[in-house]
Amino acid sequence: MMMKETLNRALRVAAIAASLGAAAGLAQAHGDVTPQAVDTSALKAITEGWVEKNPYRKNDEAIRIGSSAFNQNCARCHGIGAVSGGIAPDLRMLPAGDEGDEYFIGRIRHGVTRNGAVYMPPFEGTLTQEAMWAIRAWLETVHVE
Structure with missing residues (x-):
């Protein structure tokens, strides 16, 4: 026994x-946590330095590119379709329009660090400004109040 x-x-x-x-x-x-390249060649290039408002808002091609870029680079933390599972903020709830642009671009460019811990890595130098704004254009299509 x-x-x-x-x-x-x-x-x-x-x-x-x-x-x-x-x-x-x-x-x-x-998947791979290495940031994935985003082809933004179909978008008008931003040549005047960092802009404060999304130049691609409601641009169908930017939205298509942004959807793909989000899935490749952001979904692993922010959730598929930007529906967060609690690990990171639910980006569907960012303020729409110009109001949310400053918050979005600041976070994606510089990342977020609290008490020495990296909560979100900075993407400036990894993703182009065009790719970042394309992601923002797509996020506005899934916005919820």
Whole structure:
């Protein structure tokens, strides 16, 4: 009887270990954490330095590019479709229009650090201004109050 209990316990431990291993694999299911390049060649280039208001608002091509760019670079933390699971802010709730532009561009450019911990990495130098504004254009299409 003692040997059967030991064997059952060993099988339970093995099953738990296998489950934890599978769960660890799922935790990385969002893919590579390396920022992905965004092709913005179809958009008019921004040449006057950093702009304060989104020049691509309601631009269908920018929205298409922004959707792809968000899924490749932002969804792993901010959620697919920008529906956050609680890890990071739900970006659908950013103020729409010019009101939310300053907040958005400041955070995506410079990132967010609190008490020395990086909550969001800075994307300036990784994503172009055009890519950032395209993401913002797409976010406004999924905005909720």
